[in-house]
Amino acid sequence: MAEGSHFDPYSPFSKGDDLGKSRCLKAGRMAHQKGVNLTDVKVNDTQEFVQVRPHQEGSLEDVWQVRSSCESGRIVALKCSECGLRPGTVRVVGGADVPPGRWPWQVSVYHGSQHRCGGSVLAREWIVTAAHCVHSYRRLQASAWLVFAGIVTHGSIKQEAGVSVKKIIYHPLYNDNSLDYDIALMKLQVPLNFSDAIRAVCLPPSHQDLFQGTPCWVSGWGYTRPGQAQVTETLKEALVPLIGTKRCNSSCVYAGELTARMLCAGYLHGEIDACQGDSGGPLVCQDEVAWRLVGIVSWGQGCAEPNHPGVYTNVAQLLPWIYHVTEDRKFTTRKTPDARPT
Ligand code: ARG
Numbered sequence: 001m002a003e004g005s006h007f008d009p010y011s012p013f014s015k016g017d018d019l020g021k022s023r024c025l026k027a028g029r030m031a032h033q034k035g036v037n038l039t040d041v042k043v044n045d046t047q048e049f050v051q052v053r054p055h056q057e058g059s060l061e062d063v064w065q066v067r068s069s070c071e072s073g074r075i076v077a078l079k080c081s082e083c084g085l086r087p088g089t090v091r092v093v094g095g096a097d098v099p100p101g102r103w104p105w106q107v108s109v110y111h112g113s114q115h116r117c118g119g120s121v122l123a124r125e126w127i128v129t130a131a132h133c134v135h136s137y138r139r140l141q142a143s144a145w146l147v148f149a150g151i152v153t154h155g156s157i158k159q160e161a162g163v164s165v166k167k168i169i170y171h172p173l174y175n176d177n178s179l180d181y182d183i184a185l186m187k188l189q190v191p192l193n194f195s196d197a198i199r200a201v202c203l204p205p206s207h208q209d210l211f212q213g214t215p216c217w218v219s220g221w222g223y224t225r226p227g228q229a230q231v232t233e234t235l236k237e238a239l240v241p242l243i244g245t246k247r248c249n250s251s252c253v254y255a256g257e258l259t260a261r262m263l264c265a266g267y268l269h270g271e272i273d274a275c276q277g278d279s280g281g282p283l284v285c286q287d288e289v290a291w292r293l294v295g296i297v298s299w300g301q302g303c304a305e306p307n308h309p310g311v312y313t314n315v316a317q318l319l320p321w322i323y324h325v326t327e328d329r330k331f332t333t334r335k336t337p338d339a340r341p342t
Contacts, residue, residue, distance in 0.1 A: 024080035025323055028202040028292055030123045033078040038070050041077060049075070081123060082194075084202035084290025093224055093273045093304040098235040100152045103219045105201035105293075106235060108154070109186070109280060110146040110162060111137060115231050118220045118281020120293055121149060121200045124191035126326055127165075129280030130296050130313065131174040131184040142168045147188060150197035152235045154221065164189045169325050171318065180259045182298040182313045184280075185325050201282060202290045204316045212244040216265055216285040216294055218310065222277030226303040231277040238272050240265040240283070242294075243309055253307050261317050263295055266309030274310045275303035283312045 024031035049070045087101045105121040109129055117133035127147055137144070146162030170184035192198050219237040223229065248264035249256050258264065265283055266273050274281070274297045283295030295312025302308055315322075 028205055029080040029083050031078055031080055033076055035074060036077050038073045038075050081200060083200040084292055087196035093275050096237060098152060098237045101196050104197055104199035106219050108148040111144055115221055117279045120282040123200055125188045127186040129184050130182045130298055131170040132179060132182055133280045134168050134170055134184050149192050154233055179299050181261050183318050201293045204292045204294050206316055206319050210242055212242055214242045214285055215239055216242055216283050218274045218283045220278030220281040223275040261314050262311050263314045264309045264311055268307055270304045270306040273304035
């Protein structure tokens with residue numbers, strides 16, 4: 001349902017849940033909802049309700065029934081999260097320094113005391129990054145990872161300001177050789193406080209034509225010169241237009257290495273590209289409404305080489321998995337800690 005609309009569910013967490021959520025998700029926004037008493041929310045006299053009947057097959061009209069009153073007195077309030085907006089106002093080779101608040105969803109993902117990868121804020125407690133960033137550490141504890149949000153310079157990092165990670169879920173089909181399905185979600189121990197410096201990015205709609213040449217942006221702290229082997233102090237950004245998959249998979253570029261879960265952006269003449277240390281970070285494109293996470297920095301042959309543009313995880317192809325993980329109660333409810341062998 002749209003922001004501020006109400007459900008009158010037959011039972012808590014009925015089918016209305018998913019129907020309502022899918023409205024937000026279709027717009028690339030995450031959903032927050034809770035069951036509340038009708039008396040606790042402001043509704044005007046003309047407010048209508050939708051009663052949702054669980055376990056009923058058939059069309060939407062059969063499942064949803066419009067009612068003028070709510071007999072149970074219990075409703076589900078649903079709010080689509082805000083995303084993809086900047087406040088008022090990379091191993092990126094050939095990029096420029098970034099002022100604070102320009103890419104408020106960009107995070108730095110640390111393992112121990114080192115920047116490993118970039119990432120993007122999807123919701124207060126969810127970060128999306130690349131699977132290849134976390135996969136080789138998969139047997140280690142998630143709590144060794146720290147996420148820094150709302151920063152531009154690494155010098156401003158105080159270790160205690162990092163948020164530790166509670167759980168890392170990488171895509172079950174992730175392939176360490178081909179880098180197919182290069183996506184992972186991190187659930188944070190503590191939700192982020194949103195501000196002008198920390199905000200969520202929107203997801204792309206599942207069916208959107210991404211045209212060759214669409215001007216998109218990549219950002220990160222990755223190497224600024226191939227082989228320089230040092231992440232940068234200040235966040236960098238670069239404009240990287242999308243390159244059609246046919247072109248990118250042609251024999252003089254990546255010769256068929258791209259799968260449907262990948263897309264290319266950058267320049268066939270080289271010079272501007274993401275690089276080591278940018279992985280996991282955002283490739284965003286702006287539409288009429290918001291900035292959307294179209295890609296995740298994944299791989300490339302070298303950096304900024306001619307005929308070898310950056311390859312990104314194609315987020316639109318992985319939306320069902322993102323929704324599944326972020327909605328699944330297994331991942332979202334508090335569990336008692338697993339018993340440890342002594
Ligand atoms: N795999 C790299 C990393 O872990 C990112 C590579 C991106 N390369 C490129 N040429 N765009 O940081």
